[in-house]
Structure formats: C-alpha cells, structure tokens
Amino acid sequence: MRVVRRVIGWLVALAVLAVAALALFALTRGRPQDLPWTPLDLAQPAGMFTGRKIAALGTDFPACRALLDRAGVGFTALPAVRDGQCGYDDGVRLTGGARRIAFAPANVGISCPVAAGLSVWEWNVIQPAAQRLFGQRVASIEHLGSYNCRRLYGRSQGDFSEHASANALDVAGFRLADGTRISVLKNWQDTGDKGTFLRAVRDGGCRVFATVLSPDYNAAHRDHLHLDQADRGPMGWRACR
Numbered sequence: 001m002r003v004v005r006r007v008i009g010w011l012v013a014l015a016v017l018a019v020a021a022l023a024l025f026a027l028t029r030g031r032p033q034d035l036p037w038t039p040l041d042l043a044q045p046a047g048m049f050t051g052r053k054i055a056a057l058g059t060d061f062p063a064c065r066a067l068l069d070r071a072g073v074g075f076t077a078l079p080a081v082r083d084g085q086c087g088y089d090d091g092v093r094l095t096g097g098a099r100r101i102a103f104a105p106a107n108v109g110i111s112c113p114v115a116a117g118l119s120v121w122e123w124n125v126i127q128p129a130a131q132r133l134f135g136q137r138v139a140s141i142e143h144l145g146s147y148n149c150r151r152l153y154g155r156s157q158g159d160f161s162e163h164a165s166a167n168a169l170d171v172a173g174f175r176l177a178d179g180t181r182i183s184v185l186k187n188w189q190d191t192g193d194k195g196t197f198l199r200a201v202r203d204g205g206c207r208v209f210a211t212v213l214s215p216d217y218n219a220a221h222r223d224h225l226h227l228d229q230a231d232r233g234p235m236g237w238r239a240c241r
Helices: 004-026 052-058 061-070 113-134 193-205
Strands: 071-077 082-084 087-088 091-097 103-105 140-144 168-176 181-183 211-213 227-229
Touching: 052 061, 052 113, 061 071, 061 113, 071 113, 091 113, 113 140, 113 168, 113 193, 113 227, 181 193, 193 227
Parallel strands: 103 140
Antiparallel strands: 071 091, 082 087, 140 168, 168 181, 168 227, 211 227
C-alpha cells in the first residue's frame, strides 16, 4: 500500500506541474485561449482548447448563440426538428455579419457548434490561406449538405452519424472572389496552390472541429471534407485524417 500511495502522490504532483506549465506557457504567450478553463471567444485566434470548447457548446444552445452574437456572426435560429431517432434543437442558418463567406447551396441548416467552428475556421484558416496562396479571399464554400437522418456510412445498424443531428457539414470545394473553383475531388492531389490550399484548410480545421476527414482517410471521402463537432469531453480523442 505504501508503494501505491507513493506512486499516486507522484502522479498527482506530475499532474499539478503539467497544469502549472500549461498555464505559464499560455500566459507568457498572451494566449488565454490555450488554457482549458478560460472563456471561449470566437473572435480570438484558435488556441489549444478552442475546438473542445466549441464542441462542448452542443449542450448549451443559448451560450452558443450568445457567442455567435458577440463575435458579430449573423444567423437565424431554426425550429427544432424531430425525425424518429434523428433531429436537432440547436440548428442555425448563417446569414452574414462578420462571417462574410457564403454557402452554396445557401439554405443549409447546421448545429450551432458547427456554425461556431465554421466562423473560426474562416477567420483563422480559410481566408489567411487564400490570401497567402492566391492573393484574394474565398467568396463561398460549396457543400454536400449537413442534416441527414442516417447511420454511419449508411449502414442499417450501428451508431448514427453526426449528420443525423446536423452536427456535421461536408465541404466539396471553395470558390475564390474571381470565380476560380477549388474542388476536393479534382484538386486534392494537386502539387500546386490548389492542392496546397485544400490540405492547409484540412489541417487548420483540425484545430476547431472535433472530426475532420479528408480523401486521405478513405474513398468515401474522396470528394469532400467531413467536419463535425462530436463532443467527446474536454480530453476526448479528436480525429484529423
């Protein structure tokens, strides 16, 4: 028992030191968003815990809407949907404001945490990458939809997809301000700027979404980036492939 208590003591001490080191690291960089206990601010650059904080908004729709409001994101709250074991309570449709990017088709309804992630993704990842590689902004995101009452991979049994609660969006491509189209299906393997852009926004998306799946994952994702906000807890695993 003495050995067990000693090991437990060492583990507690190491955990305290790790937390202290994390706090010091974040504070010296002037980035409170790198700490798990600081309030979420969508207008701040993405930090180490931004994605987990956004995913956790799935249990607090009023807080999620308040964050969108404070960040200047225009949105319309949607009526709740009930569809057997599927549906959602926290659906929104983004309408503009500080989020200037458009969607095609335009009338997509998504969960509030996905909307929050898309806004941070636009500001921190998409537009900076487009300016760096193309010298212009992205005008619109082309998508394959969000809400779809189905199980994972269309199976007849098993867990339901995040799409079954509008907690996911499948992005097929992007259109630049000059009309240039960047397609996941056609340009993912490109070694030039288009392919570089797609891989950059995939990698950056992993900081603000719980799950990001690309053509590198499997053939089912050859034509889109799957983005979702599955809440797996503050220290839960995250998928980025």
